[in-house]
Amino acid sequence: xxxxxxxxxxxxxxxxxxxxxxxxxxxxxxxxxxxxxxxxxxxxxxxxxxxxxxxxxxxxxxxxxxxxxxxxxxxxxxxxxxxxxxxxxxxxxxxxxxxxxxxxxxxxxxxxxxxxxxxxxxxxxxxxxxxxxxxxxxxxxxxxxxxxxxxxxxxxxxxxxxxxxxxxxxxxxxxxxxxxxxxxxxxxxxxxxxxxxxxxxxxxxxxxxxxxxxxxxxxxxxxxxxxxxxxxxxxxxxxxxxxxxxxxxxxxxxxxxxxxxxxxxxxxxxxxxxxxxxxxxxxxxxxxxxx
Numbered sequence: 001x002x003x004x005x006x007x008x009x010x011x012x013x014x015x016x017x018x019x020x021x022x023x024x025x026x027x028x029x030x031x032x033x034x035x036x037x038x039x040x041x042x043x044x045x046x047x048x049x050x051x052x053x054x055x056x057x058x059x060x061x062x063x064x065x066x067x068x069x070x071x072x073x074x075x076x077x078x079x080x081x082x083x084x085x086x087x088x089x090x091x092x093x094x095x096x097x098x099x100x101x102x103x104x105x106x107x108x109x110x111x112x113x114x115x116x117x118x119x120x121x122x123x124x125x126x127x128x129x130x131x132x133x134x135x136x137x138x139x140x141x142x143x144x145x146x147x148x149x150x151x152x153x154x155x156x157x158x159x160x161x162x163x164x165x166x167x168x169x170x171x172x173x174x175x176x177x178x179x180x181x182x183x184x185x186x187x188x189x190x191x192x193x194x195x196x197x198x199x200x201x202x203x204x205x206x207x208x209x210x211x212x213x214x215x216x217x218x219x220x221x222x223x224x225x226x227x228x229x230x231x232x233x234x235x236x237x238x239x240x241x242x243x244x245x246x247x248x249x250x251x252x253x254x255x256x257x258x259x260x261x262x263x264x265x266x267x268x269x270x271x272x273x274x275x276x277x278x279x280x281x282x283x284x285x286x287x288x289x290x291x
Contacts, residue, residue: 080106081138088144093126097142100124109134126169151193152178154185154212164197166190186215195238199223202239205246209255220265230261241267 026032053059083105086094100120103112114132121130121142129145149161149169159172161181168190172178182200189196196213199221203210206225214222221238223231233241241264249255254262254272263271 079109081109081112081134081140082106083138084140084142085135086142086144089126089146093124093144093146096124096126097121097144103140106138112140125167128163149178149181151196152181152183153190154183162190162193164193166193182210183212184215185212186218188218189213189215196221198239199233199242202242203246205250206255225255229255229259232261232263232265234265234267237267 053062081103084098084101084103086097089097100123101117112134118130118132121127121132121144126146127144128147131143133141135141147163147167147169150164151162152172152175153160153162153168159175161169161172161178163169175183182196184190184193184196192215196215199213200210203213203223209225211224211226214224216222216232220235221233223233223242225231231242231245245254245262245264260273263273
């Protein structure tokens, strides 16, 4: 039979302590849980990696292994470039390109800096534009758009081939090497090649008598013929002025006479200068006729 005496109250408090309560609340914090699940493992891994890599021999071994793996991958046959093909230029330009881009084939495509190669080739004077690509089969394809020379610029340093923009293409040893091109001279002439070309076309009826076109004072042109003759053109409407002289020559053979120059700088007052011999003869005739 149970005793009816009341039990003594327990001295143990079932409620958690303050620190236990705080720990339980902390465990429910997302940031703390993330630190436990990810932060601590990462710290341990980094600490272990730092300890492992603290040895110089291990670091060198890892570096060598990575370099060997990379080299093995980059030198696979499908990544190797065996030769360079150049299209669009002549043999001389192709030779210049191979000289400025001295590649030692076979070479891995990973070792080719296409941007630098393109820039190097584009810096060549005869090259107007260039594009590069690696074709299947290990071929570095170089497609070149060369500059087309349209005139010969005569300067103090010699003869130079220039294109329609006035850009230098290449030096020229002798005028006879390019008889198909006109000769221009004078300060600022390369910057006005298009104007000179228009005059050259207009002067076609003069044939082989045309020797060159000279830029005067960076403002206007002189057309130079054989026998020391010159046609001084105005600053504006130079082509029309030249056509008038050619038409006059066709009608009256002006340029076949003892004329040194035809001055058209003043459109309203064109003048003709005769040679000294012709002038002296004219004065003799005038004096004789006046007696």
